[in-house]
Amino acid sequence: MNKKLFALLSILVIAAFAITACGGAATEAPAATEAPAATEAPAATEAPAATEAPATGESVEVFSWWTGGGEAAGLEAMMGVFQAANPGIEFVNAAVAGGAGTNARAVLATRLQAGDPPDSWQGHAGQELIGTYVDGGQIEALNDLYEAEGWLAVMPETLIPLISKDGNIYSVPVNIHRANVLWYNPTVLADNGVEVPTTMDEWFAAMDTLQAAGVQPLALGEQWTKMHLLETVLLGSLGADAYNGLWDGTTDWASPEVKAALDNYAKVLTYANSDSSSLSWQDAAQLVINGDAAFNVMGDWAEGYFRELGKAPNTDYGWAATPGSDGVFQFLSDSFVLAVGAPHSDGATAWLKIAGSKEGQEAFNPVKGSICARTDCDKTLFGEYLQSAMDDWSSNIVVGSLTHGVVANDSWKTEIDTALGLFIADSNVEGFQTALVAACASSGPCK
Amino acid sequence: MKTQLRLGKYWLYIPLVLMTIFYLLPLYVMIITGFKSFAEIDLKTMWNLPHGIAFDNYIEAYSKLAPSLWNSFAMVIPAALISSMLGSLNGYVLAKWKFRGADVIFPFILFGMFIPYQSILIPLVQFMNLVGIKGLPGLAMAHIIYGIPITTLTFRNYYASLPQELLEAAKIDGADMLGIYRYILLPISMPSFVVVLIWQFTSAWNDFLFAVVLTGNRNWPITVALNNMAGSQIISWNVQMAGSLLAALPTLLVYIFLGRYFLRGLLAGSLKG
């Protein structure tokens, strides 16, 4: 037994060495030769890894975090449009999941540090992209592309400055989500004689009524949803101009107006469920659907979730702009960039053209549950809520979201997040304001 | 089979059953959620049995995970075996051959276990690109190297607890260093190999961080596919749980297979008097 065991172990070890050695430098692992179904890419070719292929424009590697559900389906639809228009280019779908791309961004960072960029990647339009990659000289300006494709005419005017720096446009937005949406359960409101609030004071009054009746007024989830709530309260309390001023240095974070807004925020938090820190955004939204809570503030991807649960708009759930922000569209957008030094810049440009095209956006957005960044998409392709969102998008004032990377760069947002965490723990508004002032000075435009 | 405790061992089943409940509770939730439809997933009804037993989730999970399954095997098996062998050899040298510096080299190697992996992701990727070892071989190599400290630790401690007479007797019989290893130590190392293989297999199989930075979508192992199945925004927990249970099966099989080697009395009879 001993001898046999030893012999077996030796053989296994030798085999192991052989397998690893045969892998060799920069080639595909044995997986490529042994398992035909080893790839995730839709294209059927077994071409060597896209990053190793010579830069002939025969493939394009697109990096995103759209891997599941409606997002992946939308991406595949857009890929279909791409393949139809560019049959000679192989599309390599290098998506890595993780909420808001936290994993994808880490992988991207390591690749960029190692000098091995993908051709194009997904990022939230705005400061998340600009503050990170433009300052690092890692993405190209796309003004020529915009002119050639005539996008300046079809994208909203208020959007372009938010995705540019010094007159250069850096990304192609594919979709638009709205952040300042108040979801509510119509039955719960009706049962308690509460109207949909349009101002902060109306909201507080409504939530007081609900709380007195023993109904949970507000459903809230883990920390990032609290930041999401914060940005809508800031918008609702300060108005669009002052809100924008927070991010370009014209509004003073130490001002009494901001203090009043933060006081509002502290008050709103008192209406939230006590187990919020153990709920994901999905769980919190589900409370409203179940009738266990009346209101929930969340972006409009919640609507996609409600529909997946089989619920009907206006019957099972209703929506409105968050109190104080009627007429303002607080947006976030997933967009694609062109890498500096992209191995296949032709393929990448072809991809960007599709991403910004009417056909591409019409293929992606209805499936994903968002609206086109372009204003000329066909409304009939979209569901009831999304149609109303499209109307708002073309008519409202557009401001950017904080939580989802439009108005503040990553460093600033992380510092705000830390300040928020401390505030949630100790409810000290003055301390919170001081920390926010410091964050703006440290990573933002404030002096 | 000898009875350890004279007072009848059946009372032991009570604490064992209690422990079983503790271990089974989360598993129960995972299994039943894997059979639920998306609309049934709700905190309020988490303990309820699913309305029907449909294998849709498992089928969907399997179709998404299967392509990466072979990648995981191809990477994990060499990594686990090689790092175990290296650990055994290192442990042997460090425990039984007290050459000058052995007491320094051991902590030197051991320290490698302590690095937080997130903080060395960037130099790791840069180095792998530099030497041109990427994809699954690179990942296997990373697991082997970062597995050396812990495998060395386990074997070194195990060998250190063995009496020196064992080696002395063999030396008198004329065996040299490798001979002692091959004929004396290796046969009785099975329990340690079992423990080490369990750990290395599991940690290489379940690793996500190295896998996601060192491999791409053509060759990533099952953990990345599993993570991707969850999606980023709206997560289908029913499919995710089904997928996780499927992904855990190979590891479980390894545990069951290796468990047979938790044999007793491998040292029996090798000591005289």
Add this chain to the structure above:
Amino acid sequence: MFRDKDRFLNILLISPSILAVLIFVYAFIGWSVRVSLSKWKGLTADYTWNGIKNYLDLFADPRFQIDIRNTLIFTGVFVVGSILLGFLLAVMLDQGLKGESFFRSLFLFPMAISYIVTGVVWRWLMNPAAGSRTSGLNLLFTNIGLDSLVNQWHTTPTWGIAAIALAAIWQMSGYTMALYLAGLRAIPEDLKEAARIDGANETQIYRYIMLPLLSPVTLSALIILGHMSLKVFDLIVAIAGKQLPLDVPAIYMWQITFDGLFYGRGAAVGVLLLISIAVLIIPYIRYTTKMEAEQ
């Protein structure tokens, strides 16, 4: 001649490991230290000298202080809990009961399950909602009449992290059990028989013979579990997301580095983590190697 050949073989056998560790551990740590002493913020590498400012900032940072507190609590509960539970399970399974292999595989299985799903299931189990929305373990306790066990789990102020340690114990004590089982099985029967002949009862055998012989196993377990708990990241994020009361250094490091792009600061957290692990573990190793030498 015998001596020299062995000496040569020793060095030959161990040098690949030393070389590998030199590069993959020490060189990389060196890079990390260099970054921690720099001003690097943003995606472009920036090694401008910054002295120990990153470290000083960290010690003044209230978030980091919460991290340290959480790590101490988590490590204490997790390590002690896993070792105790693992040892008890191993002793129970060592008795030669029927179904041993079933129980053994069952207790090991949690380690095989992905952290995402383990995290979310424990998140559901530990949901602290009250009243009509009670669910998870609290609901179970209420239903079987154990109301006194109902608690806030991981949302408990200050001590919430201990609840997450419970989930970690669930996941890892199977491995500690395996370690102890292997250790128990390696103890020769002759020793136990001899003691029995001398009149010792089972408890005494465990206490005076087996426990001492198991101390290398305990050392292994302490080191393995200890360093894991100091680096824990995935499980906490899966259960609780990224939130301040349950923050630990590894999460802080990830968020600061990859979400916030403060590379210098993130590296400083990493180096501090490393030092704290070393400070805790190395004296223990030296103590044990000294004990072994004395035997």
